[in-house]
Amino acid sequence: MRSDGSxxxxxxxxxxxLSQIRHGVISRLxxxxxxxxxxxxxIKDAVDFVLDPVRTGRTQLADLxxxxxxxxxxxxxxxxxxxxxxxxxxxxxxxxxxxxxxxxNTIGSTxxxxxxxxRAEEPCLLIATAKFDGRxxxxxxxxxxxxxxxxxxxxKRSVSEEGRRHIMWLVKGVxxxxxxxxxxxxxxxxxxxxxxxxxxxxxxxxxxxxxxxVHRSVLQALLHDQLDYMRRxxxxxxxxxxxxxxxxxxxxxxxxxxxxxxxxxxxxKLSADEWIALPEHY
Numbered sequence: 025m026r027s028d029g030s031x032x033x034x035x036x037x038x039x040x041x042l043s044q045i046r047h048g049v050i051s052r053l054x055x056x057x058x059x060x061x062x063x064x065x066x067i068k069d070a071v072d073f074v075l076d077p078v079r080t081g082r083t084q085l086a087d088l089x090x091x092x093x094x095x096x097x098x099x100x101x102x103x104x105x106x107x108x109x110x111x112x113x114x115x116x117x118x119x120x121x122x123x124x125x126x127x128x129n130t131i132g133s134t135x136x137x138x139x140x141x142x143r144a145e146e147p148c149l150l151i152a153t154a155k156f157d158g159r160x161x162x163x164x165x166x167x168x169x170x171x172x173x174x175x176x177x178x179x180k181r182s183v184s185e186e187g188r189r190h191i192m193w194l195v196k197g198v199x200x201x202x203x204x205x206x207x208x209x210x211x212x213x214x215x216x217x218x219x220x221x222x223x224x225x226x227x228x229x230x231x232x233x234x235x236x237x238v239h240r241s242v243l244q245a246l247l248h249d250q251l252d253y254m255r256r257x258x259x260x261x262x263x264x265x266x267x268x269x270x271x272x273x274x275x276x277x278x279x280x281x282x283x284x285x286x287x288x289x290x291x292x293k294l295s296a297d298e299w300i301a302l303p304e305h306y
Contacts, residue, residue, distance in 0.1 A: 030190075030191060038192075042147065044123065045120050045121070048120040048121035049120060050194075052109055060195050062107060063160055063162055063198065064199065065201060066103045067153050068203065070103055071096055074092055075087065075203075075205075077208075081214060083205045083206060083210060085131060096131065097129035100153070101118075104127065116141070116146065118149070125148065126141045126146060128148050128149070128150050128151070130153070131152075134182045135148070135152075136181070139179045142181055145166060145167055147166050148166075149162070149164055159198060160195065160198055161195055161196060161198075162194045163191040163193040164192045164194065165183065168187075168190075171187030172187055204239040204241055213229075213246065216228060222250040223263060223264060223266055224269065226256050230270055231270065234275065237298050237300050238299045240254075240297040240298070243257070257277065275301050277300075277301050278299065278302065279296075280294030280295045
């Protein structure tokens with residue numbers, strides 16, 4: 025994915041409408057969060073939703089079939105509308121300040137524009153969930169004939185190399201966050217989910233995943249049958265929690281929510297929702 029060579033300047037014929045849409049998008053986020061920060065997390069959540077690693081054991085885009093990959097675009101569309109607080113248009117995916125915009129996502133190298141959009145030369149919001157370089161992109165393009173390749177059998181037309189030069193980029197090559205499930209042995213994970221005793225289950229998981237930063241959502245999935253799953257880590261005075269069970273084996277369990285932990289050298293980037301198990305003399 026490349027954003028160099030863009031021809032979008034104030035003299036460009038599409039500048040006015042694209043700038044209006046850009047302003048509408050940015051103003052809806054004003055005072056809340058930056059689009060370049062929000063988009064990668066939004067995409068990650070959409071991908072993980074479709075992969076459904078807990079039930080399917082899948083953690084990679086390559087594990088999805090063709091139909092499932094289209095669901096990623098739909099989830100991103102829904103999440104983006106919710107993020108912006110923007111309604112669905114009467115004919116297109118989203119309404120921004122009175123302008124109907126078609127949302128298109130790709131996990132490849134270009135976007136496919138449907139006939140109903142390019143025939144009317146309507147604006148599109150283009151999202152790239154790039155699987156090749158680990159970055160994501162978001163831009164605006166008016167679907168003009170000159171910017172598109174010839175139709176395929178379905179009548180859809182891809183954005184051409186020339187068309188890329190007429191994209192107004194809002195997010196350019198922001199690193200796409202790694203999945204919280206990356207590197208976890210999902211076959212073993214599902215085996216652990218079936219073990220009795222949440223405290224021992226959590227301790228065994230951390231024992232087998234030393235030095236791995238583990239997000240709270242992974243622990244929730246591991247302890248899916250526990251009403252208060254975080255108590256399985258802490259213990260409750262009557263039963264030893266995973267932290268105490270691990271300590272018996274010379275393993276310390278740390279959480280980024282603890283002020284004394286985040287103050288330690290090497291732990292400053294551990295978020296409040298992340299845990300890590302390390303040998304006692306780390």
